[in-house]
Amino acid sequence: MLSTKPSRLALFILTSLTSSYAQSETPPLPANSTSSAGSDDGYHFDPSFLTVDGKSTIDLSRFERKGAILPGSYLVDIYVNSEKVGRETVEFQEQPDKSVQTCLNAATFKRINLRYDQLPADLLTAIKADSGCVKINQALPQIGVAYDSGEQRLDLSIPQALLNNTARGYVSPELWDSGVPAAMLGYSLNGFTMRTQGETTNSASGAINAGVNIGGWYFRHNGFYTWQEDGDKGYDSTNTYVQRDIPVIKGRIILGETNTQGQLFDTVPFRGAQLVDDDRMLPESQRGYAPDIRGIARTNARVTVRQNGRVIYETTVSPGAFSINDLYPTGYGGNLDVTVTEADGSTQNFQVPYASVTQLLRPGSHHYSVTAGQLNDSSISSHPAFYQGTYQRGLTNIITGYGGFQASNDYYAIQIGSALSTPAGAISFDVTQSRTHVSSLEEGGMSGQSYQVGYSKFIPDTDSNLTIAAYRFSTDGYMDFMTAMRMRDADAAGRDIDSIWRAKNKLTVTANQGLPGNWGQFYVTGYEQNYWNQDETDLQFQAGYSNNYGNISYSVSAGRVRNDDGDMETSFLFNLSMPLGRSDSGNVPQLNASVNRDGNGNVGEQLGISGTAGSDNQYSYGISAANYNNGVGSSGNANGEYRSPYTNVTASYGLGEGYQNGSVGLSGTIIGYQDGVVLTPYTSDTFAIVEADGASGAKVGSYAGVKLDHWGHAAVPYLNPYEMNEITLDPKGIPYNVELENTSQKVAPNYGAVVRLKYATQHGYPILIAATMPDGTSVPFGASVSDHLGNTVGAVGQMGQVYARVTDERDTLRVSWGKSSNQQCQLTYVLMPQSDKGQSAELTRFASVCTPQSASTTQPLDLASK
Structure with missing residues (x-):
């Protein structure tokens, strides 16, 4: 016991x-x-x-x-x-x-x-x-x-x-917590309305991230629903799978519909089984990626991100430069297709390429993946078998070796490569051989090689960080897996196989350069790609310079993307921001001003104010005005956001020449488990359910807006899996008749787990009694105090001061400093009517005589109960 x-x-x-x-x-x-x-x-x-x-x-x-x-x-x-x-x-x-x-x-x-x-x-x-x-x-x-x-x-x-x-940050697998049985529903719901030239168009979208945890098995489903009035509507399932960790091999097994990680080959959606490692299971000091998406919006715009033709993210952004950095991981390779839909219906499209950089690993460490199933891509009519295996291993401090294979119906690819650590930087080189069978070709198919080199170098003396993530040259007969499957699909349908573009050269560059002194920072990122069977060349880039002068921040950037007509277009942006008040005071509004120009001579100016409000910054707002030449005219936009304890609410409205638009959105997560349902405005993949009986109103440290609800429960998001996460409770704001026995706990959850943390509480009204014996002497120091049920509720301190936390508004307390009858006495108290919702900064104080009889005399001295 x-x-x-x-x-x-x-x-x-x-x-x-x-x-x-x-x-x-x-x-x-x-x-x-x-x-x-x-x-x-x-x-x-x-x-x-x-x-x-x-x-x-x-x-x-x-x-x-x-x-x-x-x-x-x-x-x-x-x-x-x-x-x-x-x-x-x-x-x-x-x-x-x-x-x-x-x-x-x-x-x-x-x-x-x-x-x-x-x-x-x-x-x-x-x-x-x-x-x-x-x-x-x-x-x-x-x-x-x-x-x-x-x-x-x-x-x-x-x-x-x-x-x-053991490595720094090591957490024993025996401490990993697989959590409790739970069901989760993460949601992001958005409604849009647009009125242009007297016609109104309504649309809506919703993304869900649902899951059920049973023991160590985690079932997951991701999907996206779109609805357009008098237009397309439907639901697209992105992933449906079940996973289970296998700590002994620092990996997990995944069954169902998901994507390969894309560490060596590009990401492929599949339906089947996968065994893959997770380097987050390693200590933090031994760990060897979704990219940021940057762009420019003229109005309150809707940004849609697709991968392999599927919508994986959608949000509304304010006019001006935007950055999206909260994508769920989508693998290490492959491109993201981004569509920016402006309030007037115009769109701009661009790609965000990304690839794994050099594959260096520590000596003895490794990454592996084994996949077996079938291709699961809605853009391809067939679902051919798909097999893939990859392995990387650090051989020495200098050399890492890696390789892999892909195989399907009438297709195979084999890759081998190595990464080197040299004084001049980290370099990787690999070669991939592929063979694709195509029935319409006289030779029966195509085969070729692809050569890729990667380079990365950070120079701390000059604050230079250069990454040539990939330079790839592919021979005429080479095709990666998805290109090969699209070509075979076109061939089977009788379409021209040359309509499937085959890449020839591709160069991806990312560089950041800090300038000396206070001269700011310069960055550039982009890629160039040409094709064997097309004359066009893709060239997309973003380059920028940023700095600040006191509290004023400014930046200038240039970008090149493909416009609605299929032509490449260059745009320029100058942006300036400054606080409208002292930067050290809370909730200071921010002034933003920008000027942008594109290759067609369109020039626009924007001016706006944004900020936050509330004790937990739970409110945010923004208002802006813009003016564009070439007949676009002036426009105004307003947006707001409220992060309630249960859900996140967003709204926006825009008005311009010939159009009006508006949007509303809700996002958050609902978690159900054996003791109830918890709502949170955050979306995450790993949660902790905090329970503290009766401690409603207590804040969860470092998580803005997360408080214990009426039942004393809260969902804490963004836990780092396989690491010790400290979760603390701030007792400020809890009912005064509740005391937290402990305010901090640590937990190391599995990825995807819903762990449960119970914080013990003591219930009752705090009282301080100046207790004396019938002869006027103080009650013995150190004596224990118990209620009528025999529960210990306090102790006697110096000068007979009895501190106790009692549950009843009236009771008789037993004071004992020994076993004999002359070593015990009784204290009776009667409190003023108490309120569970009230807050008290002081104890309720009494003076009382401790007598051996069944009753004692109680004299209130200084009653203070709030």
Whole structure:
């Protein structure tokens, strides 16, 4: 049975009051001793000062040791050299000399990652045999032990010679939490309306990210619904799969519809099975990507992101430059197709290419993936078989080797490559051989090679970061998997196979250059690609310069994309922003101004104000005006956002010459589990459900707007999987009749888990009673106080001060400092009517006589209850 932990406030009052009686303080407690009594290495209290009748004394020996604890079993967090290794029940055993020693079971020793070759033979035998409880001071005297009863935390200080070397940030897989059974529904709902030339068009879209967790199995479904009035409407399933972690191989198995990661080959959507590693299971210090999307909007615009023809993201952006950096991971290779739909119906389209950079890994580390199934792409009529395997391994500090294969009906590709770390930068080189069978070709098919080189270099002296993510040259007969499948699909349908473009050269460059002093920073990113069977060349780039002068930030950028007519078009943008007030004060509005020009001579100016409001910045707003030449004219836009405790609400409205548009949106997550339903305005893949009975209103630290609801529950998003995440509660704002026993916990969730954290609370009204005996003397110091049910609710401090937390508005408390009848008395109290919703900054104070009779006299001195 677990011992009941007394209130931390009660312990603080009691121990702080007793410190004035300490007659001597001697050297600290030995490292492996938790507590003792009557020894010179702690405090000594003379009980004769606290006698009641000259004969009976109070046993204060438990307070005479630094870090004193009552014998018993406690559920505690165990830390080894400040790193958490587990949470379990630990036994504290009283010794003949009244000291209390810490006793750990064999399973706990196994968690600690000890070097077995350095352990005593008897301890090693006990661990292997799981033979019950082992006293630390006897088994390993060199281990230091410290226990904090308030935090229920046991710290073990173990010499490094007794521990196996582990990487910084290592979290034992035994601490990974697979969570509780739960169902999740992440949603993003948007409605749009547009009126142009007297005609109104309405549309809506909704993205969902649903899941069910049962044990270690996580079921997931992602989909996107679009609706257009008098137009296309329908639902597109993006992914439907189930996954389960396999910690022993630092990976997971995935069954269903999803995508390959694209580390060596481009991302491929498939339906089948995949076994893949996850480097997040490695310590943070041993870990070896969705790209940012930047663009420019003239009005309140809708941005749609597609991959392989499927919508994976959609949002509304304000006029001016925008950046999207919260995409779910979509693999390491392949292109994203971005469409910006302006308020007047015009669109601009561009691609965001990205590829994995050099494949360097630490010596001995590796990445792997094995996939078997069939192609799952709605743009291709058939679903051919698909097989893929990849492997990367760090061979030395300098060399990493990698390779892989892809195979399907009448197609195969084999890749081999290496990455080198050189003083001139990191370089990778690989070659891929492919063969595609095409029935309409006389030779029966096409074969060829693709050569790719990557380069990356960071020069700290000049703040230069250059990445040529990929230069690829492909021979005429080479095709990657998706190109080959599209060509075979066109051939089977009788279409011209030359309508499928085959890449020849492709260069992708990303560079960032910090300039000396306060001269700002320059960046450029882009790619160029040409084709074997087409004369056109794709050239897309973005280049920019940014700096600041005091509180004024400014930037200039240029970009080149393909316009609605299929022609390449260059645009330029100058942007300036500054706070409208002191930057060190809260909720300061921001002034934004910009001028942009495109290759057709269209020039526009924009001016706007944006900011946040509310104690948690739960409100945000923006208002802007713009003017464009060439008949576009003037326009105005306004947008707002409210992050409530349960959902996120957005709205926008735009007005220009010949058009009006508006949009509304809702986003968030609904989580259901065995104890109820929790709503949160955030969307995430890994959550913690926080429970603190009765502590509604408590804020969850570092998560803006996350508070415990009426039932004392909250969903905490954005947990880092396989890492220790500390989740703290701020008791400010909770009902005054509730006290949090602990305010911080750590957890290392599996990816996709919904973990559950319970924070213990004590309920009742805090009172402070000046208690005296019938003869006017103070009630004995150190006496325990219990209610009519026998529950311990407090203790007696100096001068008879009784701090207690009681659950009833009236009751009789029993005060005991011994077992005989003359060592007990009763206190009766009556409180003013209490309100659970009220907040109190002070205790309710009384003076009362403690009598041996069934009733006592209560005299309120200074009642303060808020």
